[in-house]
Amino acid sequence: MFYREAGQFKTNYADDMAIFPILQDKIGVAVIIAIAFIAVPLFGNSFFISAVMIPFLVYALATVGLNLLTGYTGLLSLGTAGFMGVGAFACYKLTTAFPGVNIIVWILISGFFSAAVGVFFGLPSLRIKGFYLAVTTLAAQFFLQWCFVRIPWLTNNNVSGAIEVPTRTLFGFAITGPNALPEVRYLVVLSIVTVMTLAAAHLVHGRIGRMWMAVRDMDIAAELMGIKLLQTKLLSFAVSSFYAGVAGALMVFLYLGSAEPDVFSIHISFLILFMVIIGGLGSLIGSFMGAAFIYILPIVLRYLPESLGFSVSPATVEHVNHMVIGALIIFFLIVEPHGLARLWQTAKQKLRTWPFPY
Amino acid sequence: MGSTGGAPGIARGSNQHKGDVLLGVENVSLRFGGVKAITDVSFDIRKGEIRAIIGPNGAGKTSMLNVINGFYNPQEGRITFRGKTRARMRPSVAAAQGIARTFQNVALFKGMSTLDNIMTGRTLKMHSGFFWQLLRHGPALREEIEHRRFVEEIIDFLEIEAIRKTPVGRLPYGLQKRVELGRALAMEPELLLLDEPMAGMNLEEKEDMCRFILDVNNQFGTTIALIEHDIGVVMDLSDRIVVLEYGRKIADGSPDEVKNNQKVIDAYLGVAH
Numbered sequence A: 001m002f003y004r005e006a007g008q009f010k011t012n013y014a015d016d017m018a019i020f021p022i023l024q025d026k027i028g029v030a031v032i033i034a035i036a037f038i039a040v041p042l043f044g045n046s047f048f049i050s051a052v053m054i055p056f057l058v059y060a061l062a063t064v065g066l067n068l069l070t071g072y073t074g075l076l077s078l079g080t081a082g083f084m085g086v087g088a089f090a091c092y093k094l095t096t097a098f099p100g101v102n103i104i105v106w107i108l109i110s111g112f113f114s115a116a117v118g119v120f121f122g123l124p125s126l127r128i129k130g131f132y133l134a135v136t137t138l139a140a141q142f143f144l145q146w147c148f149v150r151i152p153w154l155t156n157n158n159v160s161g162a163i164e165v166p167t168r169t170l171f172g173f174a175i176t177g178p179n180a181l182p183e184v185r186y187l188v189v190l191s192i193v194t195v196m197t198l199a200a201a202h203l204v205h206g207r208i209g210r211m212w213m214a215v216r217d218m219d220i221a222a223e224l225m226g227i228k229l230l231q232t233k234l235l236s237f238a239v240s241s242f243y244a245g246v247a248g249a250l251m252v253f254l255y256l257g258s259a260e261p262d263v264f265s266i267h268i269s270f271l272i273l274f275m276v277i278i279g280g281l282g283s284l285i286g287s288f289m290g291a292a293f294i295y296i297l298p299i300v301l302r303y304l305p306e307s308l309g310f311s312v313s314p315a316t317v318e319h320v321n322h323m324v325i326g327a328l329i330i331f332f333l334i335v336e337p338h339g340l341a342r343l344w345q346t347a348k349q350k351l352r353t354w355p356f357p358y
Numbered sequence B: 001m002g003s004t005g006g007a008p009g010i011a012r013g014s015n016q017h018k019g020d021v022l023l024g025v026e027n028v029s030l031r032f033g034g035v036k037a038i039t040d041v042s043f044d045i046r047k048g049e050i051r052a053i054i055g056p057n058g059a060g061k062t063s064m065l066n067v068i069n070g071f072y073n074p075q076e077g078r079i080t081f082r083g084k085t086r087a088r089m090r091p092s093v094a095a096a097q098g099i100a101r102t103f104q105n106v107a108l109f110k111g112m113s114t115l116d117n118i119m120t121g122r123t124l125k126m127h128s129g130f131f132w133q134l135l136r137h138g139p140a141l142r143e144e145i146e147h148r149r150f151v152e153e154i155i156d157f158l159e160i161e162a163i164r165k166t167p168v169g170r171l172p173y174g175l176q177k178r179v180e181l182g183r184a185l186a187m188e189p190e191l192l193l194l195d196e197p198m199a200g201m202n203l204e205e206k207e208d209m210c211r212f213i214l215d216v217n218n219q220f221g222t223t224i225a226l227i228e229h230d231i232g233v234v235m236d237l238s239d240r241i242v243v244l245e246y247g248r249k250i251a252d253g254s255p256d257e258v259k260n261n262q263k264v265i266d267a268y269l270g271v272a273h
């Protein structure tokens, strides 16, 4: 009734091709962005901002990255955490070697390092697909994790073997290190995630996104359209790993503040893959939904019983959490591979035609 | 197809004229292990004509198209396209040279809309760089709009306006075949290879498809190689016909010549299959 395109006639292709062609969607997105940029930092307490919102955004960015590869190009990767680690360590090396350059610059440049590593491990994708490709990315994950632990040069020979994030500033505000305020860190993360998500939306709605999806859906026919398979897949690996690398740098520099080398374990790779699956393969909005769901659900499960006056042991919460996530993954894989994003689409479709069934 | 963007299939600066040989197939043989799919077949396709390739199932028709557009490399023989002879090539190179095709079992991009499927056919004609694509501004946006306009003309031509935004996986088979034709037309091919474009269609859909094929050929001068089982359709549409049986050419000529060829009559009336 209230959500429909009736009466909103497109008079030119540019309008029809907009990322959000329907007015209500435009308004919805504007409201969400306003809340994220204004209301959250003004009214959110520091626990909410630094322990919920910042990691959620970082995971969402990594999920967007993996979705470009897995959801849009159809290439499964289990190396996400490894590629994130490359970004984090590259950023650490760069900012300690050249402290004068702004940390934001280094965070973005570290993405190129993981893009290069991603392309390297993506090379076998010309010959192998599916399960076997997943195994090579798994090998990448273990190899990279091994490097993080075994090469002390990466942590500047720190005896604890960990990254300790130095203080870096932007316009006089500390944005990394122990003195950085949660609100400031949040706004930096939010800005980067917003800009990169917009860029991803632009890519997937244009020629490159169509090339990726063509390779995903029918590679023989794609080749027949003149699409070069290897280049297209490698571009997807590069962009996807770039996103992972930036997410990894943000994770260490703006969320954790310090990092043991085993932060970027296979566990994180799976977590992000689950976010992609639950949110919806091939949906950017779904990436945010998936990240919110998987990251925030455990927090809710942990604090909800407490605030309602029940006492539940943390171990029970953990078990319930695993069961819920596990069941949902099976549900989505079998019933709705397009995830929460598709459920949301269906709900919108119902709204559009309400009160009629069609 | 309207005033803008040029019509699909308009010859792109080649100096060939209607009636010249566009594609030559010389002594091509193709084997899969012990299976001889094609044995020593030669024929040509002239610019502007509709050339049918017919024959019983397993005769090697699809394999022939696969050789022409570079999917299979024949063990023997040569292919000459627009005056250039080649032994091996990649399908993406064939695409760049102006060969487009549809498949016997629809090979659309199932998760994408009709519009996106046909837009993908424009890939080779779009050049704006990666960084403009990230911004979706300037050249990237201009190019997107320009090609969208072209694709809309194809959509109008094929009368599929209503399913523009529908994911093609949800379309009925007949419409999928139409979208696949649209995607091939979007490439503005010089040579269009159609592998059983009417298989599995009802009468009305077949008539529509015949009309589209004739229109593409007449209005845009696109050369067409057509595989089709419906002999009536083949006789009506095509200028010349090649007949294959067991991987060999058994007849080649105008519909009338082929119709009266004793070998063809035997093959089709089912002498010992």
Ligand SMILES: Nc1ncnc2c1ncn2[C@@H]1O[C@H](COP(=O)(O)OP(=O)(O)O)[C@@H](O)[C@H]1O
Pocket (backbone or CB within 6 Å): B032, B035, B036, B037, B055, B056, B057, B058, B059, B060, B061, B062, B063, B064
């Ligand atoms: N990829 C392949 N591998 C092995 N044999 C094949 C392959 N493609 C086609 N063939 C064989 O080649 C012969 C011709 O097949 P095809 O070209 O599909 O015939 P048609 O399209 O005329 O029905 C058949 O015997 C078929 O089994």
Ligand SMILES: [Mg+2]
Pocket (backbone or CB within 6 Å): B061, B062, B063, B104
């Ligand atoms: Mg066939």
